[in-house]
Amino acid sequence: MKIRIVVADDHKIMREGLKALIDKQPDMEVAAEAQDGLTATRLARKLLPHVIIMDIGMPEMNGIDATREIVAENKDVKIIALSMHSDRRFVLEMLKAGASGYLLKDSAFEELVTAVHTVMTGQSYLSPRITDIVVKEYLHNLPRNDSTVFTILTQREREVLQHLAEGKTTKQIASTLNLSVKTVETHRQQIMDKLQIRSVAELTKYAIREGITSL
Amino acid sequence: MKIRIVVADDHKIMREGLKALIDKQPDMEVAAEAQDGLTATRLARKLLPHVIIMDIGMPEMNGIDATREIVAENKDVKIIALSMHSDRRFVLEMLKAGASGYLLKDSAFEELVTAVHTVMTGQSYLSPRITDIVVKEYLHNLPRNDSTVFTILTQREREVLQHLAEGKTTKQIASTLNLSVKTVETHRQQIMDKLQIRSVAELTKYAIREGITSL
DNA sequence: GAAGGTATCGGGGTTTTCCTGATTTTCGGG
DNA sequence: CCCGAAAATCAGGAAAACCCCGATACCTTC
Structure with a gap:
């Protein structure tokens, strides 16, 4: 076979x-x-x-x-x-x-x-x-460097971040992931809190630096 | 052959x-x-x-x-x-x-x-x-070269775009440039129309590619 | 001097975001 | 097996941003 x-x-x-x-x-x-x-x-x-x-x-x-x-x-x-x-x-x-x-x-x-x-x-x-x-x-066993996306963000949060950095709206993301808009909002908020970022623009730059989206 | x-x-x-x-x-x-x-x-x-x-x-x-x-x-x-x-x-x-x-x-x-x-x-x-x-x-009808940001966007629009790509809120931009929030909103809308972009994320990526903001 | 692009604002309605919760699920020790 | 922390899910309500309209004034260009 x-x-x-x-x-x-x-x-x-x-x-x-x-x-x-x-x-x-x-x-x-x-x-x-x-x-x-x-x-x-x-x-x-x-x-x-x-x-x-x-x-x-x-x-x-x-x-x-x-x-x-x-x-x-x-x-x-x-x-x-x-x-x-x-x-x-x-x-x-x-x-x-x-x-x-x-x-x-x-x-x-x-x-x-x-x-x-x-x-x-x-x-x-x-x-x-x-x-x-x-x-x-x-x-x-290096004291690990700058990469944070896989250590401080959960899988779900990375998914949401990726979609955000691709320009999707909250509603679109909710639809794609079969979640309520409220849940996606919470994830976004959680991401921003963890990264200490307060705008989609900087979120996008972070995602690019971490390689989870492309220019 | x-x-x-x-x-x-x-x-x-x-x-x-x-x-x-x-x-x-x-x-x-x-x-x-x-x-x-x-x-x-x-x-x-x-x-x-x-x-x-x-x-x-x-x-x-x-x-x-x-x-x-x-x-x-x-x-x-x-x-x-x-x-x-x-x-x-x-x-x-x-x-x-x-x-x-x-x-x-x-x-x-x-x-x-x-x-x-x-x-x-x-x-x-x-x-x-x-x-x-x-x-x-x-x-x-772009007569020439590569960079579009200096040909299709006005100076004011570039300023606004740069601030947007740096993660500033509309209110902050208005304050910095001594404009009303409404004016900044109009500029943003005009930028998006010209570039055919509908999200801050993609706007940020555009700004990075054009070199008017950095990662 | 009419036309068109730029820059500046506003009204008013819709949507999104922000803040503060809360519940359920998961999962690794004690 | 239970317990607690982290993760994942969702809601209500206020604030902000967004969108679609229109308006004025100032330029240049033809």
Whole structure:
């Protein structure tokens, strides 16, 4: 039986390229594609794929939060992050979220094949450059630097922040997340209190600096 | 004779995906790949391909400068930009540099096939979303260059925008500039109308891109 | 001197935000 | 198993911001 894979990336041409490569593998097939994190969680629940190739920077829900949700629901689904960021914050948060592998988009496709086979055996696979980062982190146990978004904000708060920084209105966010407007307001207030920020403008700048939205 | 294509993108897995898709086309073949702009210019000189698929964000030399050099040397080489940015500055600079096409990475691969065939006949091809931008730009009748903030916004509007992007409230701005709240509101409305933006978040991102506020 | 863009305000209604609560859920020790 | 803290959910009411209208005055441009 073939390894069933879901590809989650916001760039369609990237998804198609990956699908073309994966489907050429005799023991793999792409079961579905997701253009955002929310869709990825739904597909994971519905299709129960063996592996999900997950981009990090995506609309609606970022790859890290999506990974956390999927793994919480079903640990058998292996997730391989495929990101352009080698930033240690993304790597560590992705692994903490439950990802089994982390590849850079610089990698050769052959590496992705290896990664899929590796995670299917229950092991982890990291790009060589990523391995360096993890080892250094392990050795140093650094007094962690400036990144605060994953330490002082909850998952829900990050979701709300991401939508805010994308210019969504409170009402739109409430609708998207199936919450009342009041709840979203409370989250926004909580975010602002934690970050000691009092405007959407500075909130947006913070989100950009922390990498959870793009310019 | 097949259309000979060079793929220039800094992400190897992207190049491989594109190559897999392109080589499935009966009338196309990938002649070479470049991982940066400098390599792309060398390959263009050496191989004289029909088409170059060019990413914009690359190390060594960005796709825009690479395009300029290649076109200056040989106008017969058609260049199609394949970018994740729909930002008007990138689009315009790329077209000014001599690109014959501009596709977003969101696009379907089928669009890239169409684009290649189109540019081979000497015409231009743009993604629908990009076309919108170019048309809007044309209608706005902007005589020249990149930065829009100094051409379509007045000085007063720029002042207000800057304060907005710094997180000031309407009341604070009115106080600072010795204006009534109503006047500031009108300016904000005028700014949003001109830029076709409907949220402070996106306004902030615009201000950052234009350099009138900092992160 | 008419036209058009800029800069300045206001009225009045709608929406959002802000502040202060409160309840339920979750989850890790004791 | 219970307990408490953190997280997630929601409400009411006042303040602020937003939106859609219109108005005046001051420029330049044609």
